[in-house]
Each structure stands twice: as structure tokens, then as C-alpha cells.
Amino acid sequence: MMLFDDYLLLTLVIVTALGAVFVRDLFSGVLTLAAYSFFLALLWAGLGAVDVAFTEAVVGAGLSTLFFLVALFLTSHQEEVRKQFKVQMMALGSLGILGFLLLFGSVDLPVVGDPESLPSKHVSSHYLKKSLEETDTPNVVTAVLADYRGFDTLGETTVIFTAGIACWMLLRRRDDSAT
């Protein structure tokens, strides 16, 4: 499980994330973010989550980078970095507490990859055992996504529909919507 590629991919993900954040020019920051999404997609494919990797590569890296680039085309590329010492200290302090809370809570979490952990036994064993005979779909993730928890997917499509209406309401010119 702890093969070499996991450590490599994790470091690549963190390095590109730091790059995307601390570079001054927004244009290269966004493109580093696209690289970050691709390495993340590779990492998830390695962890066995192929559907999520596919979606992250297409929706996460493709669509978000497209939206970022369109926004940057219409606004400015440069970011004037100014030090604001007080806010940084306050943020570092509160994030230190949040980080300690995360570490404090992580001790009892199941070890990565142990098949005896409760999430892998309780509900998901039913999905794995029964999904082929109940829904005729080999891909269990599609079966769970569309059938067992199909209502979540309906909510998810509504989320992207709400975003579509929202962008129409915020940006469209006054004349074209008065049809």
C-alpha cells in the first residue's frame, strides 16, 4: 500500500499546491493549480478511485481552469502582495488550533487501507455484494451514484443548475434577459 508512487504523488501534490498559492502572477498560479488537479487525479487513480479521478481530471482540472482563465482574461493578471502582519498572525494562531484539532482527532481514525475498518464493512459490503444482481450495472460506483443514492445526484445536478442561474442573474446584460 505505501508504495513509492504514493509518497512521490503526495509530494508533487503539495509542491504544486504551494506553487499555485505563493506565485505572484495569477496566470501562472492558475496553471499550477491545473497541474495540482492532474497530480491529484493521478493520486486518486492510484488509490482505486477511478471514477473520482476521471471527474477530477475533467471537471476539476478542465472546467475550473477554464472558468479561472476566462475570469483572468476579463480582469487583471497581477497580484500586488502586501504584508498584513496582524491578520497573518491571527490566521496562523487560529489555524494552529485547527491543525492541532485535526491531529488530535486523527489518532482514532482507521489506518489507511485496513479492510476491517467500519466504513468498509457496514454499508458498502451490501453495495458490493448486491449491486450487480439488483441493478445490472458492473460499475458499482455508477450503481450507487444513480440508483441507491440517486437523490444525491439529483441534488448535485440542481447545485450546478443553481450556479448556472446565479451566473445568469449576476452577469447577464439587462437587455437580453427581457425576452
Place this chain on the structure above:
Amino acid sequence: MADIVLYRPHFVAFIILFLLGIYIMVVSLNLVKKLIGMYLMQTSIILFFITLAVKKDSTIPIILSSATAVTPEAYANPLPHVLMLTAIVVGVSTLGVSLAMVIALYRQYNTLEEDQILGKMK
């Protein structure tokens, strides 16, 4: 504390990305840089969920033939994958709406820096 780093490297990566994302969202004055931080925070939570779904030496959750009885230990846990498909799309939708706001703000105040916007609003 040492075993966390050794046995759960993914979890350490999640903590780093999550805190980095929130730090940038709070501290940076540039609106687009805040959204880059938001994107990092949302994808780090997806990393946390996917590490819950991993099983030692298991394949992807696609069951081709129902002839042999299916042993759940041989396949990764499909439920977090489904949840994270939703989280990715939610992240992209929130990003779309926030970029629409950034463009509308730029159209009005001609800057992406929050302090200049506050200055012009007064």
C-alpha cells in the same frame, strides 16, 4: 505522533492542504487568490474521504461477472467515491458563482484587491 506520518501520509497531506487553503482564503487580499485557496480546501477534503475508501491490495469497484461470490475485501469501498463526485461538482459550482462575483466587482471597481475595493466603496 510519529505513526501518523508513517502509516497515514495521505492524512498529513490532507492537513497541510486544508490549512494552506484556509490560510490563503483568510489572509490574501487578492480575490482570485482567495478562490485558489478555496479550491485547495475543497479538494483536500476529497482527499480525506478517498483515503477512507482505500483497502489494502484491492482493485477498483467494478464487478464484471456475478458467477463467483463477491468478497468485499477485494474491492475498494464505493460509497466515498460517490460522495466525492458530488463534492467535486459542488466545488466547481461554487467556483463558477464566486468568479462571476469577482468579474462583476472588477467591472464596478476596476481592481481585484479587496482593500482597494473597500477604499472605493467609502
Place this chain on the structure above:
Amino acid sequence: MTSSLPGFLFAIPFFAAVVIPVVGFTNQKFCRPIALGTLVSLSIVSVMGLSEVVSHGPLSHEFGGWAPPIGIEWVVDGLSGLLMVAISIVSLISLVHAGPLVEKELPGRVIPFYSLSLLLVAALGGMVLTGDLFNLFVFLEIGSLASYVLVGVAGGRSLHSAFCYLILGTIGASLYLLGVGYFYAETGTLNMADLAQRLPEVIDSRAVLTGLLFIVLGLAIKMGLFPLHGWLPDAYTYAPNSCTPLLASVVTKVPLYAFVRIAFWVFGMTTVSTQIPILVVLGWVGAVAAIAGAYLAIWQESFKRMLAYSSVSSMGLFMLAFSLGTETGFAGGLFYVLADTLMKATLFGVAGAAFYQCGASTVTDLVRLRQNMPWVSAALLISALSMVGIPPTAGFFGKWHLVVGALEAEKYFAVAAILVSSMLTALYFFRMFQRVWAEPLPLVEAHVLETPFPIKMSLGVLTFGLIALGLGSDLVMGLIFESAIPKGF
């Protein structure tokens, strides 16, 4: 008892919200009738649902035909049925009130306004009725996206406050999702009822404790609890007047409901107050929030900003009421939530009408209200009296039950906090009374057009509702005691 009623409770607002843009492109006049017709039928179905719950017990609906831990389940019980009725009625009145305001404020954006409002109502209904933690996150996101945009659509300052609301709201929603992830890691299930059974074995693990802390933090940001309320005053002050009655009266109360559902139904009363003493901490936070919110409201010059800070103060009162730990305290808190929904809808409706009629936005130019808008000033008078807590109105009975519950629980700091915050509320509302009624009339006779009928009717219905809720308070309290109290009291 499985029934298809919750399915219709979701389908009615959802289908209307999706059909409106499709139909609206052909003819813009259809949007308002579809929206109002949908909300009327939603109110009727939710009242039918509540009466069925009272007579036959909770109704459940398994989506996709799968039993709960496998599929997603919706449950309508006393608490969620009551809130669903409140949401549907108040959103109906807010949309009736918003009719003329939308024509004036957002001329080119009538279709998306009605579509987003119905999506917001469907999302709030979804959050109230769902029995699945991740389903609640999905509807939380839909509702949040709709309310970010409804706040920011007036452009200029409201855009910046909407952007801050979006950033803080996304942090809150992500913290909630993280908390759900910790629960899933420990118990392997997402269904609330199933989680409640599986929690006692893992209750002392640190992951569950941090999961609960993250969920409380995330929902506290969403509901605008005092230390994390930064987005609320700007958002409600600069939001367009057609959207504030709906936003201010219901949107912050649904995350509070989600916290109550998780704390009392999933964790149970005893674990939340003794093993993980989160209720005690939240009691103190609520007390501080009630006093601080009321104190900050005194110094505000803009009327809507004063109301925003009074919303922060009443959110503190709700958290205080639910953390008292006695049945009357819980029931009093729930009754005060219903009363506050009506009060905030009326007050923000009056603010919107005042701005629409004569451009009055600060407390001092509310005096024009008295001069040429008798209906609206009557609504302002009654809702302000109800906020202060004068007998015939619902506000008095709400605060009365809160004080009785606090005394029963022997939590004297809570009693002190309720009384001090009520006095501060009385202070800034009497200051407003003095400005509006005691000041001499301004000499110049401003030409003011007659208040349009939808605004007069909606403010009238809300004011009548306030008094009816006050007089019928024992009926509502009886309903709450009978079907909305969690086990373990």
C-alpha cells in the same frame, strides 16, 4: 409509517424552480403566478403533513425504494413538520411582498429571482426533512448558493458582502462535510437513525468528538452565531429589499435546526450535556451572543443593520434556550424560533416597503413612515412591540416560556442573559419609537405614491399572524410538547 407525502414536499418547489426559467423565456408574466401557486400548494401539503404526523406519528419516505442505511430517507416528524409549515408560509408571504419591489429593484432579472427563491425554498425544505447527513450537505450547498446570489444581486456594496458571505459560508460547509467524514470513518453510515444506534459504542473515541466539534463550528458559521457572525450584518444591510424578508427570517434558522437534530436526536440529550459537554459551552456562547448582539444594535444608524444585529442577538437566545436542558426550555426555544421568523419577516418587510415608498433607510427618516403610510407603520409598531415582548404578541409568550424554562433548569446566568438582552432590545426599539412617533413631522410634504396592495396585504397577514400566534400560544406549545420533544428529557 412510509408515505409519499415527503416526496411531494420535495417535488412541488423543485419542479416549479426548474420550470420557471424554461417557461419564463417564452413569456415573463408566467413566473410570478407559477411561483405563488407553487408556494400555496406547498403550504397546503405541509399543513396536511403536520396534521398527519400529529395523528399518526412520523412519516418516512425512502428515495429510490431502498431501506434507510442503504438508500436515502426523508422523515417528517413533529419538529420538521412544524418548521416546514413555517418555511412554506413565510416564503409565500415574502414572495407576495417582493412582487412590486422586484419590478423596481431588479428590472431585468425577474425570471432568475423567482427561480432562485424557489430553489432556496426547496433547499430549506430538503435540509429540514432529510434523514441523511450527506443529503443535508447537498441541500445546504444549494440553499447557500441561492442565498449568496440573492444577497449580491444589487451590485456594488452588496456584491462585496456577498463575496465575504460566500467565502465564510464555504468554510462552514466544508467544516460540516469534514465532520460528516469523521462520523463516517467511525461508524460507516450516513443515516441519522442508524448513526444514533451505532454511536454509543464509539462515543469515547476522539474522532467522534472532533467530528461533532467540526459540525458545530461549520453550522455556527452558517447560522451566524456571535463570534462567527461576521458576514451577517453586511449581507442583510446591503441585500436587495425584495430578498431580505425571505433571507433574514428563515435562512439562518435552518442550520440551527440541523444542529438541534444532530445534537438531540443523533447524539441524544444525555451524551451532549454530560459526556461531551458541548451544550454547556454553547449555552454560554448563546448568552454572550444575546447580550452582544443587542448591545451592538443600539449604535446602528441604518434600520436594516440594526435589525441584522438583533437577528444575531435572537440567534444567541435560541442557542441559549436549546442548551437549558429542560422540556419547557426546549419547547420555549422552538416557539420563540417560530415567533422570531414572523417578526423578522415583518420588520425586514417594513424596511423594504419604507425604502420602496420614500427611500427611508436610516432610523431617523422612518418618521416619513408615520406621515403617509398608516398600514406599514402599524405593522412596524406591532412587530417592534413583539420583539420587545409586550403581552398580546407572540414575542412575549416566547420570552415568557424561555424565562420559565431557565428558572426550571436553575440556570440563573441564562435568566440574567435573557432579561439583559430583552432590556437592551427594548432600549433600541424605544429609541426608534421616540424617533418615529415623538418627533415633529418634517414640514416639506414629500410626494409619496400609495403603498401597492401586495405589500399592504403581506404586512397585514404577518402582523395578524404575530398576534394569532401570541393568543394561540398554548395550542402551539401543546403541539410542540406532544410531538416535537426529543427523547432523553
Place this chain on the structure above:
Amino acid sequence: MIRPHDSVIVHTLARVFIPIIQLFALYVLIHGHDSPGGGFQAGTLFAASFILPVIAFGIQGSLTVLERRAIILGGIGILLFAGIGLIPLLLGEEFLNYGELPIPGMEASARRHLGILGIEIGVTIAVAATAVSIYYSLRERGEGEGN
């Protein structure tokens, strides 16, 4: 705004890639059952294949009218999804219960298979149209609109 790209390479490559992207999107949609893929991935690929010509060849008149109405297609996609879910509810069963879809001569699991394919198509239409609509709104610089 975004002028058509002037280099020939982009034009020819775009002309080559657009049909391939659409074919791949159809493959992803149809094979969502037994290989990774499904509604969202296929919808986003379709959106990419609609946005690429606008970037490469600039904005033609007809395309702008289509893009302005894209949100309606999104609504129709969601109505297809929710409509398939509503039929069982109207028959007295649960919402989204594909086993009860009134398709004669099929047992429940085959009906569910069809129901899943149906909603994947609905999701693909919704996501493709809404992504194009969001792209159009973001790119649309209303001159002097300054709300």
C-alpha cells in the same frame, strides 16, 4: 472580447479535435455502466466540445443566441432526470424508484439498468448546457451595464 484565434495550427487542431471529443463523450456516457464514466464526465466533455469552437473560431451570431438559451436546455435535462424519478411517485411508489417504472415485460433489475441510463442522459444534458451557460455568462462583458 475574445477574438478568433489567428494561428492556423489552432484552427486545424480544433477542427480535428472537436468531433473526437464529442465521440469520446458519447462513449463515456454509454459505457458509464461498466467502465469509469457517467453523466458528469460526459456532460463536461460535451461542454468542452461546444466551448472549443468559440475560443478557436471566435463568436458566430448563431452560436451566441444558442448560448444565451443554454440555461433552458439545462432545465430540460434536469426535468428529464426528475421526470424519470417522478413517474414512480405518481404511481404511488417512492420517488426515483426505477424498479417501478411502467416498462412491460422486464424484471426490476433490467428496469433499474434502463432508469440509470435515462438519468445519466438527463445529467449529461444538464451539465453540458449549464457549463456552456456559465461560460457564456462569465465571458459576457455587459458594456456600461455596471449594475
